[in-house]
Amino acid sequence: MKRMTWLLLVFLLVAFTASSALAKADKTAYPVVFAHGMLGFDKLIGINYFGNDYGVFVGDACDESLEITCNREIDPAQKAFATAVNPLQASEDRGLALADQVESYMATVGAPNVNLVGHSQGGIDARKAAKVLYERKGRQVVKVLVSISSPHRGSPVAKSILDQGDEGINKLLNILANAFLTPIIFGEKGDIIASMKSLMYDDYDAADGQVTGLKAFNTKYGIDNKYVGHYASIITAAGENLNPILAAMGALGGEPIDGDGWCSAENEDCDHDGAAGAGDGDADDDDDDGLVGINSQQMGHRLKYSKSWFLGGAFAVDGTTGYVADINRPNQTQSTSRSSVVIADHLDIIGFGSIPVVMPDDVDEFEFYGALIDYIAHNEGGRRTR
Secondary structure: OHHHHHHHHHHHHHHHHHHHHHHOOOOOOOOEEEEOOOOOOOEEOOEEOOEOOOOOEOOOEOOOOOOOOOEOOOOOOOOEEEOOOOOOOOHHHHHHHHHHHHHHHHHHHOOOOEEEEEEOHHHHHHHHHHHHHHHHHOOOOEEEEEEEOOOOOOOHHHHHHHHOOOOHHHHHHHHHHHHHHHHHHHOOOOOHHHHHHHOOOOOOOOOOOOOOOHHHHHHHOOOOOOOEEEEEEEOEEOOOOOOHHHHHHHHHHOOOOOOOOOOOOOOOEOOOOOOOEOOOOOOOOOOEOOOOEHHHOOOEEEEEEEEEOOOEEEEEEOOOOOOEOOOOOOOHHHHHOOOOOEEOOOOHHHOOOOEOOOEOOOOOHHHHHHHHHHHHHOOOOOOOOO
8 A cells, every 4th residue: 555655656746746747838939029018017015927926927938046035837937027118108119119129138248139929019029129139230139029909900999088178087197197107107298198109009199290000010010021020910809807907998989999990991991090990899709808909919829828738838820810910901801700719818827917916807917928938939930958
């Protein structure tokens, strides 16, 4: 009996060790750089923007003895870095600042190339940064660019807030963000109006002397393999528990996001709600993540996330929707398909839970981003080591 017990214990130990080894992500040849979204940061009061439910950075490798607060899903030698740009500014400015920080980081660690992961507006900023880095270096610098929950074709929330003008709650939001939040995080004032204009599809005001909006931005900073070797995107939609912060922003906007719409007129915002395409009229559909519709999020390949008890999480290309080569012109399937949509709201995917820290979400951020790093390692075109 004792022999059987010991054999069982040895078997379980071997199985657990094998499972852990198989679940660990391959190390990327080049560092992974994370870019935050609007109102984001790298680390604030001990909480990382790209963190688990307790604010621990998902790119923090367990590279020290007896280290506890780290991500054991990634290789101990994995290099990762979280950037911090102005949280309330247009992507033209944020993308340039992101390129500056990436270039500085590359020089510090001696990396000839990087991979970029951007959440929300960060995925848009990353496209400009990749082009800027190409122009500065005269060669492709970014090997893989992955966007998560990014409004590549706009968000109705941005237009709804702009339509309210400078009075009431929008004016209050502007005052609070500029006077308190942005200076604390970044050290300088932001521009909420410029930020909102950059996150809707069409140019908001033809009389303001500036061409804004994602239609024009996508034309300047679209998909081009000169700038990035591999483009991919992760699509999210909220489950039953919508973060109260997102619910409040939706109420502020006043318009349903309703994000699985498509219209036959290419390159257009057919229902003039701030996002390309057209909603289907049912705001209760599970087709947005609380801020961005699924019709706005695909860029390049759409990624499918799967989990198993033995192998852990894994990402692969979803071949059913095809490749979005022209960000302004996805087809009907790419705009409306719910294939491979990750059920998580806009904040769950970065560890902010239904109620940040207090009520965790259903996403295992360490496993999720470990799987994403592993995907990047297999698609960056460089030689990897363990």
